[in-house]
Amino acid sequence: MTLLTMTPAYGRDYTSKAAVLKDWQAGKDFQIANAFHKDDGRYINKQDADRDGISASIRYKGQTRIVIIKPEKPETVTPASNGGMHASITIDRVTAAVESEMFGTDNPGFCHACGESAEGCEPDARNYTCGSCGEAQVFGAEETMLMVQP
Numbered sequence: 001m002t003l004l005t006m007t008p009a010y011g012r013d014y015t016s017k018a019a020v021l022k023d024w025q026a027g028k029d030f031q032i033a034n035a036f037h038k039d040d041g042r043y044i045n046k047q048d049a050d051r052d053g054i055s056a057s058i059r060y061k062g063q064t065r066i067v068i069i070k071p072e073k074p075e076t077v078t079p080a081s082n083g084g085m086h087a088s089i090t091i092d093r094v095t096a097a098v099e100s101e102m103f104g105t106d107n108p109g110f111c112h113a114c115g116e117s118a119e120g121c122e123p124d125a126r127n128y129t130c131g132s133c134g135e136a137q138v139f140g141a142e143e144t145m146l147m148v149q150p
């Protein structure tokens with residue numbers, strides 16, 4: 001992950017870190033200021049940065065001070081809420097898989113290491129080998145459901 005440099009957009013400036021963070025949290029525009037970066041000069045706000053997983057140092061007080069901002073992950077996919085599995089394994093995704101298993105002929109599962117969907121898993125399959133990443137971390141949908149719930 002790269003650390004971008006940003007400056008306040010439209011000639012704004014700040015004298016305190018708190019003021020920078022207040023506007024950042026409010027979703028105001030900042031401008032990327034990495035001379036050799038492909039996005040140099042692009043306007044960016046917190047929403048963009050969170051979505052793209054961007055960390056940055058924002059310069060303020062005449063560009064003499066910096067404050068570091070980090071992306072916030074959407075709450076539903078933090079590792080803490082899904083037992084440390086791959087972040088793409090959300091409760092919604094697992095629910096859909098369990099439904100397709102119950103009401104159809106699918107036997108879906110998930111690789112907890114890389115997040116790939118797997119097929120041909122018994123509902124209570126554990127530690128099958130992933131065809132995508134090779135880890136023995138494929139679990140059946142129901143088994144995953146038990147682990148994903150708090």
Ligand SMILES: [Zn+2]
Binds near residue numbers: 114116131133
């Ligand atoms: Zn995998």
